[in-house]
Amino acid sequence: MTNNLPLAGIRVADFTWVWAGPFATLxxxxxGAEVIRIESQSRVCVTRxxxxxxxxxxxxxxxxxxxxxNQGKASLSLNLKKPEGLAIAKKLVSISDVVSENFxxxxxxxxxxxxxxxxxxxxxxxxxAMSGYGASGPESAYVSYGPAQVPMSGLSxxxxxxxxxxMHVGFSYGDPNGGLHGAFxxxxxxxxxxxxxxxxxxxxxxxETSVAVLGEAVMDQVMNxxxxxxxxxxxxxxxxxxxxxxxGEDRWVxxxxxxxxxxxxxxxxxxxxxxxxxxxxxxxxxxxxxxDALEEFLNAWTATCxxxxxxxxxxxxxxxxxxxxxxxxxxxxxxxxxxxFFVELPHHEVGARQHAGVPWVFSDTPCQVRxxxxxxxxxxxxxxxxxxxxxxxxxxGLKEREVLT
Amino acid sequence: MENCxxxxxxxxxxxxxxxxxxxxxxxMVAAAxxTKxxxxxGAEVIKVEEPAGDPARRRGPYPGQVSHLEKSGLFLYLNTNxxxxxxxxxxxxxxxxxxxxxxxxxxxxHNYPPAQMPALGLNYADxxxxxxxxxxxxxxxxxxxxxxxxxxxxxxxxxSAGGIVYLSGASGRPxxxxxxxxxxxxxxxxxxxxxxxxxxxxxxRLSSGQGQHVDVSAQESLVAIMENNYISWPYxxxxxxxxxxxxxxxxVFQCRxxxxxxxxxxxxxxxxxxxxxxxxxxxxxxIFQDFPSRSANWDALKPLLExxxxxxxxxxxxxxxxxxxxxxAPVSTMxxxxxxxxxxxxxxxxxxxxxxxxxxxxxxxxxxFSATPWALRxxxxxxxxxxxxxxGKLGLSQTELEELQNQxxx
Numbered sequence: 001m002t003n004n005l006p007l008a009g010i011r012v013a014d015f016t017w018v019w020a021g022p023f024a025t026l027x028x029x030x031x032g033a034e035v036i037r038i039e040s041q042s043r044v045c046v047t048r049x050x051x052x053x054x055x056x057x058x059x060x061x062x063x064x065x066x067x068x069x070n071q072g073k074a075s076l077s078l079n080l081k082k083p084e085g086l087a088i089a090k091k092l093v094s095i096s097d098v099v100s101e102n103f104x105x106x107x108x109x110x111x112x113x114x115x116x117x118x119x120x121x122x123x124x125x126x127x128x129a130m131s132g133y134g135a136s137g138p139e140s141a142y143v144s145y146g147p148a149q150v151p152m153s154g155l156s157x158x159x160x161x162x163x164x165x166x167m168h169v170g171f172s173y174g175d176p177n178g179g180l181h182g183a184f185x186x187x188x189x190x191x192x193x194x195x196x197x198x199x200x201x202x203x204x205x206x207x208e209t210s211v212a213v214l215g216e217a218v219m220d221q222v223m224n225x226x227x228x229x230x231x232x233x234x235x236x237x238x239x240x241x242x243x244x245x246x247x248g249e250d251r252w253v254x255x256x257x258x259x260x261x262x263x264x265x266x267x268x269x270x271x272x273x274x275x276x277x278x279x280x281x282x283x284x285x286x287x288x289x290x291x292d293a294l295e296e297f298l299n300a301w302t303a304t305c306x307x308x309x310x311x312x313x314x315x316x317x318x319x320x321x322x323x324x325x326x327x328x329x330x331x332x333x334x335x336x337x338x339x340x341f342f343v344e345l346p347h348h349e350v351g352a353r354q355h356a357g358v359p360w361v362f363s364d365t366p367c368q369v370r371x372x373x374x375x376x377x378x379x380x381x382x383x384x385x386x387x388x389x390x391x392x393x394x395x396x397g398l399k400e401r402e403v404l405t
Numbered sequence: 406m407e408n409c410x411x412x413x414x415x416x417x418x419x420x421x422x423x424x425x426x427x428x429x430x431x432x433m434v435a436a437a438x439x440t441k442x443x444x445x446x447g448a449e450v451i452k453v454e455e456p457a458g459d460p461a462r463r464r465g466p467y468p469g470q471v472s473h474l475e476k477s478g479l480f481l482y483l484n485t486n487x488x489x490x491x492x493x494x495x496x497x498x499x500x501x502x503x504x505x506x507x508x509x510x511x512x513x514x515h516n517y518p519p520a521q522m523p524a525l526g527l528n529y530a531d532x533x534x535x536x537x538x539x540x541x542x543x544x545x546x547x548x549x550x551x552x553x554x555x556x557x558x559x560x561x562x563x564x565s566a567g568g569i570v571y572l573s574g575a576s577g578r579p580x581x582x583x584x585x586x587x588x589x590x591x592x593x594x595x596x597x598x599x600x601x602x603x604x605x606x607x608x609x610r611l612s613s614g615q616g617q618h619v620d621v622s623a624q625e626s627l628v629a630i631m632e633n634n635y636i637s638w639p640y641x642x643x644x645x646x647x648x649x650x651x652x653x654x655x656x657v658f659q660c661r662x663x664x665x666x667x668x669x670x671x672x673x674x675x676x677x678x679x680x681x682x683x684x685x686x687x688x689x690x691x692i693f694q695d696f697p698s699r700s701a702n703w704d705a706l707k708p709l710l711e712x713x714x715x716x717x718x719x720x721x722x723x724x725x726x727x728x729x730x731x732x733x734a735p736v737s738t739m740x741x742x743x744x745x746x747x748x749x750x751x752x753x754x755x756x757x758x759x760x761x762x763x764x765x766x767x768x769x770x771x772x773x774f775s776a777t778p779w780a781l782r783x784x785x786x787x788x789x790x791x792x793x794x795x796x797g798k799l800g801l802s803q804t805e806l807e808e809l810q811n812q813x814x815x
Binding site: 004005006007019023027031047050051052053054055056063064065067068133134135136137138139140142143144145147148149150151152153154155156157158159160161164165166167168169170171172173175176177180181182183184185187188189190191192194195198199200201202203204205207208209211212213214215216217218219220221222223224225227228232233235236237238241242243244245250252253254255256258315318319320321322323324325326327328329330331334335336338339341350353354355356357358359360361362363364365367 | 420421422424425438442443446463464465466467468469470476478479481482483529547548549550551552553556557558559560561562563564565566567568569570571572573574575579581582583584585586587588590593594597598599600601602604605606607608609611613615617618619620621622624625626628629630631632633634635636637638639640641642643644645646647648655656657659664666668670727730731732733734735736737738739740741742743746747748750751753754765766767768769770771772773774775776777
């Protein structure tokens with residue numbers, strides 16, 4: 001089965017860290033690539049140091065954050081500050097198809113691992129750099145953290161309740177979004193290489209990938225000289241459109257009505273078919289004009305039900321409604337379980353935990369997580385012997401000289 | 406890039422995906438964004454719209470906010486570099502024409518709900534029989550099977566079903582609901598996942614010679630990006646919420662001329678940020694001495710930071726902080742982005758003239774390929790603009806085209 005995976009036989013020398021880069025290579029691992037993360041005890045990946053830790057007990061191999069986004073990969077522990085370590089990294093690159101990194105622009109060059117150097121021993125190399133700002137431009141050397149991509153891209157200024165300052169979206173959206181675009185770019189480069197034999201350098205800017213999902217707001221500015229105002233959960237073309245409070249502590253249901261027909265169905269679902277003809281709400285224009293009253297009306301109804309009851313009643317009449325699910329509910333979600341979305345593979349230190357899996361199902365070459373995330377340096381011996389051809393004796397010497405740490 | 410010279414671009418190149426033929430039957434964002442990514446990298450994408458047009462055409466923004474099928478900013482952005490045809494898939498002739506289009510295609514991407522697929526002729530087994538090399542990517546809210554398969558959704562309910570909306574909002578205001586992110590983000594995420602899956606299947610075909618069906622779930626695409634929030638249940642049984650713990654200090658602060666995002670997580674960043682403030686005494690107080698204590702005492706720290714930034718200029722503070730390797734970031738408006746010296750130096754925005762909407766600047770491709778450069782080669786298609794060209798290539802005569810037009814097939 002493994003040999004049939006789409007990227008079987010493709011090796012990735014993965015110098016990425018934190019989230020955006022590892023999320024890109026996670027997609028390649030899902031597709032069957034052999035992804036070897038180059039890590040080091042002296043520069044432990046940020047996500048190995050961030051909670052949640054298994055059972056609340058901290059440790060570099062116990063972080064759910066790292067273990068979620070590094071499934072299916074191997075970990076080679078290598079000290080790149082030692083010349084011997086650098087030489088091993090170059091050797092690995094020379095027998096890899098793809099090199100990935102997400103340092104600030106110029107860092108790989110300074111380490112002696114720039115594209116020009118690396119392609120000397122691997123002319124058709126594909127290298128992707130996923131820096132915050134991209135490799136060119138006056139701010140290219142600036143430091144960028146994933147959470148800052150939300151405000152930098154404009155997403156914060158577009159997101160928020162009216163009368164409130166710009167808001168964050170609550171998680172580091174720029175990271176996975178940048179990583180997915182990075183995975184797509186690598187696949188496109190692999191397609192090109194398969195056809196032409198030519199490798200190349202891909203300069204991805206996380207800032208730009210974050211703007212890429214806001215294209216219509218850019219257009220508004222270009223067309224009208226203004227950007228869309230912050231309107232909470234409302235929408236200029238739909239009403240009602242929001243989250244409504246339900247029974248229970250901090251429980252909410254989302255409801256969206258996009259047409260008059262859906263509005264009539266909503267009224268039926270609420271058990272108030274007469275409301276459909278109420279002139280305050282009968283048309284989109286009227287509902288937008290009386291949106292405060294409309295939302296009050298809905299909240300009064302949803303507050304008497306659970307989010308699940310509202311969902312069942314409204315879905316029953318063909319209206320888009322769904323509870324605002326928590327991570328706990330997702331982990332226990334019968335639908336996701338029935339799809340086989342979750343992955344529970346044995347891990348040396350934390351046992352078999354329930355991780356999120358692959359969001360696409362392939363009919364012929366089923367993509368799957370093939371192993372749990374590696375402990376730090378777990379595959380050092382295997383990569384050194386099997387992939388790079390070092391003898392046990394050589395490896396022992398390298399360990400003694402603190403090259404493989 | 407000073408130390409790293411990319412190879413000289415080949416001017417003949419049309420992008421890394423040139424030669425790939427893609428048919429898109431998309432409505433709104435997800436399928437359109439997946440194939441936009443491909444079209445922008447050189448794939449030939451034929452967008453198939455219902456005769457009334459993609460619903461995205463009926464969503465703004467519009468110039469002057471006046472509705473016009475050819476001037477929707479959302480549609481114009483999502484469909485650059487594509488050809489456009491109309492086709493009524495609810496008719497037998499329409500489905501037959503789609504089959505003929507797919508005969509020549511490598512990939513079909515659509516986002517019709519599973520319940521509608523059979524009636525539209527989007528049955529993978531049949532399509533595969535006619536063209537075994539065809540990859541078909543189906544984007545749907547909850548995937549092609551499972552108890553929620555046929556639930557009704559729009560983008561916000563999807564964002565809610567994916568667990569993301571529960572993470573976002575005003576942390577000190579339990580009276581306010583969870584907050585959606587701007588735009589159609591569930592659609593964009595399903596779209597970029599579909600693009601990754603589709604290329605994976607096309608790459609697989611290089612060796613197998615066989616196409617396959619790729620089932621992309623929007624909900625799963627969202628659960629997969631919850632940072633450390635999904636996983637906190639399986640790891641330590643904690644429920645993540647907008648009202649809970651945040652990595653601090655990082656937040657939006659008001660300057661005299663706009664907003665800035667202050668972020669100084671690491672100790673060396675905090676030290677440098679304090680230096681920028683002129684090393685006030687409180688910056689070294691015990692209650693702010695390390696990352697955990699700054700987080701725990703955020704309520705005390707925040708007003709001090711507010712006071713510090715209020716008379717500063719966003720751009721001055723941003724550049725001064727970055728000079729000390731402190732990752733502050735401006736809270737950009739769209740106007741800020743369009744005038745950004747950095748983004749413009751990189752050539753991120755590209756301009757092209759559309760026959761109805763005129764000459765506009767667009768957000769461009771978010772990456773540079775050294776050997777196969779990106780180009781905005783054509784604007785989004787007008788409704789049915791390429792009917793004659795595309796169907797003509799299938800061998801339909803002008804008379805037949807007119808007949809199909811009259812029958813409501815095109």
